Amino acid sequence: MTNPLPAWSALQTHYEQIRNEQMRDWFAPANDPAPTRAERYTYAGGGLAADFSKNRINDATLKLLVQLAQEAGVEKRRDAMFTGEVVNPTEGRAALHTALRATEPNAPFHAQILAEKAKMAKFADAVRSGAWTGYTGKRIRHVVNIGIGGSDLGPKMVVHALQHLETPEISSHFVSNVDGADLWRVIEGIDPEETLAIIVSKTFTTLETMTNAHSMRDWFIQHGCPESALAKHFVGVSANPAEVVKFGIARDNVFEMWDWVGGRYSLWSAVGLSIMIAIGPQQFDELLAGAHDMDEHFRTAPLEKNLPVLLGMIGIWYRNFFGSQSYLVAPYSEALHYLPSYLQQLEMESNGKQARLDGKFVDYATSAITWGEPGTNGQHAFFQMLHQGTTIVPIDFIAVLTPEHPLADHHPKLLANCFAQSEAMMLGRTEEEAKKIAGPDKPELVPHIMFPGNRPTTTLLVDALTARSLGALIALYEHKVLVQASVWNINPFDQWGVELGKILGKVVEADLTAASADVKTHDSSTAALIARARAALKR
Ligand code: F6P
Numbered sequence: 001m002t003n004p005l006p007a008w009s010a011l012q013t014h015y016e017q018i019r020n021e022q023m024r025d026w027f028a029p030a031n032d033p034a035p036t037r038a039e040r041y042t043y044a045g046g047g048l049a050a051d052f053s054k055n056r057i058n059d060a061t062l063k064l065l066v067q068l069a070q071e072a073g074v075e076k077r078r079d080a081m082f083t084g085e086v087v088n089p090t091e092g093r094a095a096l097h098t099a100l101r102a103t104e105p106n107a108p109f110h111a112q113i114l115a116e117k118a119k120m121a122k123f124a125d126a127v128r129s130g131a132w133t134g135y136t137g138k139r140i141r142h143v144v145n146i147g148i149g150g151s152d153l154g155p156k157m158v159v160h161a162l163q164h165l166e167t168p169e170i171s172s173h174f175v176s177n178v179d180g181a182d183l184w185r186v187i188e189g190i191d192p193e194e195t196l197a198i199i200v201s202k203t204f205t206t207l208e209t210m211t212n213a214h215s216m217r218d219w220f221i222q223h224g225c226p227e228s229a230l231a232k233h234f235v236g237v238s239a240n241p242a243e244v245v246k247f248g249i250a251r252d253n254v255f256e257m258w259d260w261v262g263g264r265y266s267l268w269s270a271v272g273l274s275i276m277i278a279i280g281p282q283q284f285d286e287l288l289a290g291a292h293d294m295d296e297h298f299r300t301a302p303l304e305k306n307l308p309v310l311l312g313m314i315g316i317w318y319r320n321f322f323g324s325q326s327y328l329v330a331p332y333s334e335a336l337h338y339l340p341s342y343l344q345q346l347e348m349e350s351n352g353k354q355a356r357l358d359g360k361f362v363d364y365a366t367s368a369i370t371w372g373e374p375g376t377n378g379q380h381a382f383f384q385m386l387h388q389g390t391t392i393v394p395i396d397f398i399a400v401l402t403p404e405h406p407l408a409d410h411h412p413k414l415l416a417n418c419f420a421q422s423e424a425m426m427l428g429r430t431e432e433e434a435k436k437i438a439g440p441d442k443p444e445l446v447p448h449i450m451f452p453g454n455r456p457t458t459t460l461l462v463d464a465l466t467a468r469s470l471g472a473l474i475a476l477y478e479h480k481v482l483v484q485a486s487v488w489n490i491n492p493f494d495q496w497g498v499e500l501g502k503i504l505g506k507v508v509e510a511d512l513t514a515a516s517a518d519v520k521t522h523d524s525s526t527a528a529l530i531a532r533a534r535a536a537l538k539r
Helices: 006-018 023-027 059-071 074-082 097-101 110-129 153-161 180-187 207-222 227-232 241-247 270-279 281-300 307-322 339-351 383-388 408-427 431-438 443-449 467-488 496-513 524-538
Strands: 042-045 048-051 142-146 171-175 195-200 234-238 254-256 326-332 369-372 395-402 457-464
Touching: 006 059, 006 307, 023 408, 042 281, 042 307, 048 307, 048 467, 059 074, 059 307, 059 467, 074 281, 074 467, 097 110, 097 281, 097 467, 110 254, 110 270, 110 281, 142 180, 142 207, 142 270, 153 171, 153 270, 153 339, 153 467, 171 180, 171 270, 180 207, 195 207, 195 270, 207 227, 207 234, 234 241, 234 270, 241 254, 254 270, 270 281, 281 307, 281 467, 307 326, 307 467, 326 339, 326 408, 339 369, 339 467, 383 408, 395 408, 408 457, 431 443, 457 467, 496 524
Parallel strands: 142 171, 142 195, 195 234, 234 254, 326 369, 326 395, 395 457
Antiparallel strands: 042 048, 048 457
């Protein structure tokens, strides 16, 4: 697989030269007596630090990767995004999530953004203080965010991560799936008189969200809320306010986002209303400030010291030169439980593309599969394969150095596991070492207790999980996506790949629910599935 850029072919040659080199040798005192490798490959930015030293890289690799970023026009694309150029040409839009956290008065749409944020803050304060009441005068104790994809994953991830900053007066709930079980598990346990529903949908046409929103509306009415009082229990967030009003939400209760905010980049906008209610407007500003710190770092740091650039380019190194199919995100933090699923949308919906910006098809790999689970849980499930399996899966470990809870004696154990895993991945265990452990009585054990090692990992260090550091961490990955998209010459801001399933889904739904259906329009497999389900639904 090729890319015409000169640095790409230089990297192919370089890969052949270093593919058999062992990281444990690079770290060995004979080769790194001071030692300096960790220091040389650890960089800081936006309040975070990243240790890239346990990667299959040396100075020549980094030089070539930075050269590739330059040749691919990463800086040009970055600047075009920040200044509001149409960087999403298939939808004719800018991608200005960075403007949502900009502090400079001349930033694009600044006044409009501040006005909407002030409206959010006024509302969030009223809900948090208890001044905003439900139809029987009770304060709001449950906020239910109804949305899916970018209208769910970001707010859910952040609210969970910053639970230690959440007001104890209000519980946050997130409902996304059209599976009624998702909404039911929330509403069966809460009091409608104390519940506020936030319907979040950029388009306000999404099947799942609209279905849940209508069921939620019915639930309020069935429990005695007069239609005239629904305004006390429903607010909407959308780039399509007319549709929100049509649904029956008062215009005053509509919070706007704009077409230049992509769904998966939208938690910084009114889509983050549930976050603001949970942690308060001041902490929400801190979240934005952290993202802005990373924006500034990305915009101004030289490419060779630029965290999003390095993270992105090292990802390209494994995806396009080592042929890695996937990469793992392992936050050693329960608070970051939902970060991997948030990143799945961010990375795979952005960069899972086959068409280049010029309309030609790529002949190289694009987005890796992003997956993950918090440590230490993953260690007792799939880490076996990461250590001894036949596939190399690069890993991003995320370590939070100080805990956000009072059980301080757990923390050294947690961090120890995180650091030990990256050490084990790098070192492995040689045959000689395995023989010593197996001893003379058990030579047959040797192959089973050998570890190949040389498995690449990056360790991201967060001092403490604050709104600010979380903002920076999220923005780091957002910009990593742009860096990779630039090299792959694809548009990370559209998502045409979700359309076909939606269109066919409507046809299948009609055939499932119509009084009589002509399922012959489907292939025999789909037709048989529909026929079985029709029979079951009639029971
Ligand atoms: O189907 C994919 C998608 O369009 C995502 O890109 C988006 O985040 C999600 O659906 C929800 O869309 P909306 O906010 O318009 O309901």
